[in-house]
Amino acid sequence: MSAVLPDVSVTDLAPMLSPLEWVGMQGIDLPVTIDEPGYHRELHATADVQVDLPAPQVKGIHMSRLYRLLDSWGQERQVSPAHIRELLNSMIESHHDCDSRSARIRLVFDLLIRRSALVTEGLSGWKSYPVQVNASLIEGAFSLSIEITIGYSSTCPCSAALSRQLIEEGFLQTFSHQPLIEPAAVAQWLRANASLATPHSQRSEARVSVSVGQEYPNLGLSVLINAVENALGTPVQTAVKRADEQAFAALNGQNLMFVEDAARRIRATLADYSNPKVHVRHLESLHPHDAAAWSATHTQGLHHGK
Template structure:
């Protein structure tokens, strides 16, 4: 067929006139490559792309142009701030006939990292870190932020103190009439009774967001995750044997923390980052509700809703 196909988005005028803040697509499947020191991997992402539509009479934008730009962009190179800026500029340029001046991008993907066991040599497993990238180019002003969720374990300091008190009382009841107790007897008693009471602990999550400069060579995801996990000291494990579980128990005992402690630790660790925001949540085993803390105001899905 040689007939020209109609394009009502170009030939027709919008029946109701008015500008629109954003128009585009959400949830596009896309392979992306993350390349950072010590890490190179292609991952599956979900992408949202939009441009503004300030011209009140334009019926619709060119969705296929955005899709093709995103598709080519995903295959060209690893994701970097400059790479993201190039995509947003191309999106704006592709819609000059719509008077578009702004564009934005959101990527959601899971960063897979292989983690070694704490003690057992040669043992390791995969851990997933949910990541969200938000970028915009509004009137030539470029902004880029990355958000990441890091799981960790938290043991309650109050519960630990209460547990120690019960063990202390039990010990005194058992040996109050003995002026001297030899170490072997104490060790034997502890082996049986040291878990008379145990503090509650739970899987917890830290959600952090930082701004990334356009001139940065990469997104800095691995260094961000390492900073958070090092600050907390109790990252959740993958493959474990008994020796690793014991080492993990020791880490929890050495890093007792309220949700407030966790938020403050991370805030200090991210002091060198631009616009750091922290939200921590302890999925309580004591309560049917969670404990949470923010180091700065943090709005869930602050860029745009899926």
């Protein structure tokens, strides 16, 4: 088997002479290493990689070159702005014979973070955060953004007000004719009737995107997640006991929010990031449809988690 194998992508001309904006592969399985302060882990990712094909006569790019570069990069490099730009440069250089001048990559993975219970000491569990990293190097201009989906709980302020009104009416019906009320009697009534009406709550999600400068040493994923969860105040929990469930109920009661409130809270906490975009969804328990809000501002951020 010493015969030279044919490579029609090189020897044949394209039957229709036209450039192509992007050519490459999607859905490549890849191990990636995330290394940030307090977090170091190898994760499974899927990658999309492409280069441009401006030469109209070139029949096809060299897919195997992209695959081998990506495979080697995933084994040898942690995911950081500098290392991503390095990969994109290599992708372009590997296709000099196709006149390629631009490259892009998308990485999709779930960031696993161990979260402690709210109250119970020593109790914790894993929480998954879907992440998408998008980067491009287009004729020398590098851009990189991260998008993270963060789960939280939301309790409707309107529903809470309506519930409180019913409880108030029930209390007045019981005690309006009593000039003096013993605290023990009130406490007993509350134990039996405080849930006469309850506000509706639901699992919700925030999809947050920010730009990351190439000068930063890492993507700042955990810093961004913590900032958003702190702004919302009601992150979904992993392992819980009754004391933790009670503490979670208290957090929800103290953080009533419409979908608009959630979007504004997140936008405010992202004020120092570049090009923040927010999309929140409350997966309604009252309705068969979702409530949603969006916010986007194009700014040059002053801060990034290092």
